Amino acid sequence: MPELRTSSADSSTVMASGGEPRIRVRGLGKHYGALEVFRNIDFDVGEREIVAIVGPSGCGKTTLLRCIDGLLPHDAGEIRVGREIVTEPIAGVAMVFQHFGLFPWKTVYENVAYGLRMAGASKADVERKVPEFIKLVGLSGFEKAFPYQMSGGMQQRCGLARALAVEPNVLLMDEPFAAVDAQTREILQFELLRIWEERPTAMIFVTHSIEEAVLLGHRVIVLKGRPSSIHETITIDLPHPRTRDTLREPRFAELRERVWGTLMREAREAEFVLER
Amino acid sequence: MQASLRRHAPFWISIAVGLAIWEIAGRASSAAFMVPFSTTMVRFWQLVTGGQFIVQFLDSAQLFLTGFALSLLVGAPLGMLLARVRVLRIGVEPYIMVLYATPMVALIPFILSIMGFGFAPKVLVVFLFAVFPVLYNTVEGARSIKPELIEVAKSYRSSEWALWREVMLPYTLPYTMTGVRQSIGRALVGMVAAEFFLSSTGLGQLIMGASQNFDTGGVFASIFVIGLIGVGLMRLGLAVEQHFARWRQ
Numbered sequence: 001m002p003e004l005r006t007s008s009a010d011s012s013t014v015m016a017s018g019g020e021p022r023i024r025v026r027g028l029g030k031h032y033g034a035l036e037v038f039r040n041i042d043f044d045v046g047e048r049e050i051v052a053i054v055g056p057s058g059c060g061k062t063t064l065l066r067c068i069d070g071l072l073p074h075d076a077g078e079i080r081v082g083r084e085i086v087t088e089p090i091a092g093v094a095m096v097f098q099h100f101g102l103f104p105w106k107t108v109y110e111n112v113a114y115g116l117r118m119a120g121a122s123k124a125d126v127e128r129k130v131p132e133f134i135k136l137v138g139l140s141g142f143e144k145a146f147p148y149q150m151s152g153g154m155q156q157r158c159g160l161a162r163a164l165a166v167e168p169n170v171l172l173m174d175e176p177f178a179a180v181d182a183q184t185r186e187i188l189q190f191e192l193l194r195i196w197e198e199r200p201t202a203m204i205f206v207t208h209s210i211e212e213a214v215l216l217g218h219r220v221i222v223l224k225g226r227p228s229s230i231h232e233t234i235t236i237d238l239p240h241p242r243t244r245d246t247l248r249e250p251r252f253a254e255l256r257e258r259v260w261g262t263l264m265r266e267a268r269e270a271e272f273v274l275e276r
Numbered sequence: 277m278q279a280s281l282r283r284h285a286p287f288w289i290s291i292a293v294g295l296a297i298w299e300i301a302g303r304a305s306s307a308a309f310m311v312p313f314s315t316t317m318v319r320f321w322q323l324v325t326g327g328q329f330i331v332q333f334l335d336s337a338q339l340f341l342t343g344f345a346l347s348l349l350v351g352a353p354l355g356m357l358l359a360r361v362r363v364l365r366i367g368v369e370p371y372i373m374v375l376y377a378t379p380m381v382a383l384i385p386f387i388l389s390i391m392g393f394g395f396a397p398k399v400l401v402v403f404l405f406a407v408f409p410v411l412y413n414t415v416e417g418a419r420s421i422k423p424e425l426i427e428v429a430k431s432y433r434s435s436e437w438a439l440w441r442e443v444m445l446p447y448t449l450p451y452t453m454t455g456v457r458q459s460i461g462r463a464l465v466g467m468v469a470a471e472f473f474l475s476s477t478g479l480g481q482l483i484m485g486a487s488q489n490f491d492t493g494g495v496f497a498s499i500f501v502i503g504l505i506g507v508g509l510m511r512l513g514l515a516v517e518q519h520f521a522r523w524r525q
Contacts, residue, residue, distance in 0.1 A: 101428040
């Protein structure tokens with residue numbers, strides 16, 4: 001099928017579903033005052049595609065994600081989600097936050113219900129869906145727990161349930177597993193893959209971890225430079241569904257080394273650049 | 277049972293020793309300056325049975341509650357507003373700082389000269405004593421909210437009203453309650469000060485009257501009761517604060 005693509009995007013196929021990409025970013029640029037964070041960002045995300053974004057610290061990955069969510073204004077280019085042009089947060093897009101973003105005075109149940117209630121769901125809908133999504137992320141039995149009573153992993157499961165409960169067609173993941181320990185992180189990665197297989201969406205996954213990016217992404221975008229732009233888009237041609245076995249495949253190691261090579265060259269350069 | 281006994285023993289021993297020292301010191305000194313605990317209790321009982329105490333207590337309670345309620349009704353909403361509206365905060369903050377730092381007793385002659393005697397000026401004194409901790413803690417609380425939580429609300433397309441109801445208010449409430457606890461103590465001081473320096477009523481009048489009549493027992497009984505009320509209110513304030521702060525680690 002014919003696809004509308006710009007030269008900068010790797011010519012991988014938009015997964016499944018066909019037709020229009022779900023997210024389309026064109027010529028995106030952003031300044032913080034005099035500081036230019038990124039420029040000329042072009043990429044698409046398919047209806048059922050996970051795009052991972054990696055880059056050195058301070059390269060503006062998180063800022064980019066916030067622009068796509070409509071939380072921050074951009075000052076050049078255009079973001080489209082479906083047919084809508086993003087200027088503020090839009091329906092059908094949900095974000096999972098690095099520090100979970102749970103309301104500490106709300107229980108698990110109330111936190112998960114929050115997104116639905118803000119979206120104007122009926123009481124019956126809330127009562128039906130909240131337990132369903134709490135179960136999906138494996139938190140059944142903890143409905144009445146407060147965030148401070150839970151481990152980081154459980155808190156992020158709750159954050160994930162809140163995002164999934166609004167049944168978005170776009171999920172924006174802002175280093176969602178960066179604040180949990182290594183074992184929990186691995187568990188959550190496979191949980192996320194399981195959930196995504198059950199309910200595929202378009203997903204942008206921002207991360208520091210190369211391994212995570214390669215494991216989850218259909219494509220990995222490497223940001224570089226100051227201001228940053230897309231340095232390379234690497235297609236991850238590993239089969240789905242991905243499991244723990246994926247980690248042992250030679251192709252996984254190859255792709256990880258490839259991203260590593262690209263990123264580390266950048267990181268080395270970035271480390272020795274003095275702040276202006 | 278035994279564990280709780282061991283834990284509370286130092287408390288009760290300390291109270292017993294304190295009362296014993298009071299008793300001994302009272303017996304050793306002239307009744308013009310000090311009376312022992314036992315005499316204080318006898319005098320207290322006389323005041324209660326004579327009906328004076330109840331009347332004055334209710335009078336004071338009315339003043340305390342009116343002033344305190346007013347300080348809550350003004351302090352908490354104004355604090356939220358100042359936290360959210362930057363221009364207003366910058367304009368109003370210096371006045372709040374000055375008034376918060378000023379010993380309120382110093383304002384009483386001024387209030388007297390403007391408003392005279394009566395209930396209203398006394399309420400104003402209690403209000404001025406009590407309003408600032410509520411106001412100040414509410415502003416500080418509402419401003420300390422993590423930007424991420426506001427972002428979450430925005431990301432889920434919360435309306436401004438829902439942002440207040442679901443995020444700002446529940447987050448700020450424990451801070452306001454810390455202010456409320458502090459305000460309770462200050463309102464009590466304000467109440468006694470107002471009863472001393474403006475028209476003399478209530479428990480303040482009880483102390484003044486007893487003092488002028490060289491009724492040291494009456495003075496001690498009144499102070500003792502005000503102290504007990506203060507402790508009780510502080511405990512109440514602490515319980516309220518903790519109730520609203522359950523979710524804070």
